[in-house]
Amino acid sequence: MARLMLISMLFLLAGSMLMVQGGDPTLFFEWNVTYGTIAPLGVPVKGILINGQFPGPNLNSTTNNNIVVNVFNNLDEPFLVTWDGVQHRKNSWQDGVLETNCPIPPGKNYTYKFQVKDQIGSYMYYPVTAMHKAVGGFGGLRVNSRLLIPVPYADPADDYTLLVGDFFNKGHTSLKKILDSGRNLGRCDGVHLNGKVAKGDGKDEPLFTMEAGKTYKYRICNTGIKTSLNVRFQGHTMKLVEMEGSHTMQNDYDSLDVHVGQCFSVLVTANQEPRDYYVVASTRFTRREVTATGIIRYKNGKGAASSELPPPPVGWAWSLNQFRTFRWNLTSNAARPNPQGSYKYGSINITRTIRLANTAQRVDGKLRYALNGVSYVEPTTPLKLGEYYGVADKVFKYDTIPDEPPSDNTRVTLAPIVLNMTHRNFVEIIFENHETAIQSYHLSGYSFFAVGMDIGKWSPEKRMNYNLLDAVSRHTIQVFPNSWSAILLTFDNCGM
Numbered sequence: 001m002a003r004l005m006l007i008s009m010l011f012l013l014a015g016s017m018l019m020v021q022g023g024d025p026t027l028f029f030e031w032n033v034t035y036g037t038i039a040p041l042g043v044p045v046k047g048i049l050i051n052g053q054f055p056g057p058n059l060n061s062t063t064n065n066n067i068v069v070n071v072f073n074n075l076d077e078p079f080l081v082t083w084d085g086v087q088h089r090k091n092s093w094q095d096g097v098l099e100t101n102c103p104i105p106p107g108k109n110y111t112y113k114f115q116v117k118d119q120i121g122s123y124m125y126y127p128v129t130a131m132h133k134a135v136g137g138f139g140g141l142r143v144n145s146r147l148l149i150p151v152p153y154a155d156p157a158d159d160y161t162l163l164v165g166d167f168f169n170k171g172h173t174s175l176k177k178i179l180d181s182g183r184n185l186g187r188c189d190g191v192h193l194n195g196k197v198a199k200g201d202g203k204d205e206p207l208f209t210m211e212a213g214k215t216y217k218y219r220i221c222n223t224g225i226k227t228s229l230n231v232r233f234q235g236h237t238m239k240l241v242e243m244e245g246s247h248t249m250q251n252d253y254d255s256l257d258v259h260v261g262q263c264f265s266v267l268v269t270a271n272q273e274p275r276d277y278y279v280v281a282s283t284r285f286t287r288r289e290v291t292a293t294g295i296i297r298y299k300n301g302k303g304a305a306s307s308e309l310p311p312p313p314v315g316w317a318w319s320l321n322q323f324r325t326f327r328w329n330l331t332s333n334a335a336r337p338n339p340q341g342s343y344k345y346g347s348i349n350i351t352r353t354i355r356l357a358n359t360a361q362r363v364d365g366k367l368r369y370a371l372n373g374v375s376y377v378e379p380t381t382p383l384k385l386g387e388y389y390g391v392a393d394k395v396f397k398y399d400t401i402p403d404e405p406p407s408d409n410t411r412v413t414l415a416p417i418v419l420n421m422t423h424r425n426f427v428e429i430i431f432e433n434h435e436t437a438i439q440s441y442h443l444s445g446y447s448f449f450a451v452g453m454d455i456g457k458w459s460p461e462k463r464m465n466y467n468l469l470d471a472v473s474r475h476t477i478q479v480f481p482n483s484w485s486a487i488l489l490t491f492d493n494c495g496m
Helices: 172-180 316-325 383-388 460-465
Strands: 002-005 008-013 016-021 026-038 045-050 059-062 066-073 081-084 109-115 121-127 139-144 159-167 190-193 208-210 215-222 229-233 238-243 255-258 263-269 276-283 291-298 352-363 366-371 426-433 439-442 448-455 476-479 483-490
Touching (some): 059 066, 121 215, 121 238, 139 159, 139 215, 159 229, 208 215, 215 255, 238 255, 255 316, 426 476, 448 460, 448 476, 460 483, 476 483
Parallel strands (some): 208 291, 352 426
Antiparallel strands (some): 008 016, 066 109, 081 121, 121 139, 159 190, 215 263, 229 255, 229 276, 238 263, 276 291, 352 366, 426 483
């Protein structure tokens, strides 16, 4: 449920009336979070619904809109939702993660208030506690461009959201117990597309419809827990146009690897024989490949989708090379009228380098993951509250981890991890993955330039191969096994 309100004020000055606009439009939403039975893979599971929907409703907005979401928690456990990719300028209180927000208690409500300031693009929201995300509570979040800002492609015939993700039939309570016991989740039971999987019996309802000759926009997000997915459209190519808030060079792809937390926008033209086609999602980098399909139906089309599915790519190298084809569109506008490329990030001097190496060790018999030898533990008092009330020294310590991995990175200690940053410093962060599984990192409150990625260990000489011209500005980055990824950004958003 949403309504639009323009706040204005009227002043009477010497017999004349002056109207002053009081800011950007405000969108109001009311969400009721409940349990409900879902069955993406055909097995009934206790799911989490928003306004009775799984996945949840699309949150549709425009650049600079103020968004007010009143969330009523009708679960029997606390619930907390984050707005992945929204930067919350100087407003980290609304980010929706444990150390800046308290979860909504059962039977209570909380009203989130934030602005999508100077942003465009495709994002998502999802719950962050108690493994809720495994069974729902997530949905698409789109920020449309203002009408006065040109977009580097023609208006599509329609704008669709495609949420793909791995799924576990055990349910969130059992999954939480597995993690709490110190074990690994193991492989997923299957994959869903917008909470569904086509059976292929000729009775499937379409996920989307297209009309021959027209072009459609698909916002594709991986809402899963741990599995990278490859997405492709049977008989159709995808033109990549936007990625997590940035317009990209418009290359054509037969398939795209979408890693956990990532969102892409593509254009698909209905230029094939009018009938049904499959949109396909397959697991990547897993011992057993799992594939799921959904139906795309041409209007007035005749004929079922072919059972011959387009094959997925093979291996890590393919995905790494695809990453290198992603380029920032330097001449296109984003949220503001000036071209994206007017920000010359490659000419800014780096003021600090942080290398973060992830490791996995058993501590007291339980599996723990760590960064630079420290595994994060949640304090009893939220970090932001500790700072606000001037008792941070009693809750946590700053700079718990060094800027480089310790020489002995096999030992793991438990502590809250808080890094102090200097306002407006231009920082280089290198993520090093020494494990055998892919990692996916998201940086709240910021976008960064994904300038480099390669196998092996990082060293200063690797900077010679950084993309300092047109790396995409985004908020998530994957790190392949025994590999590294490098990002550059300015820390200009005060808060935690």
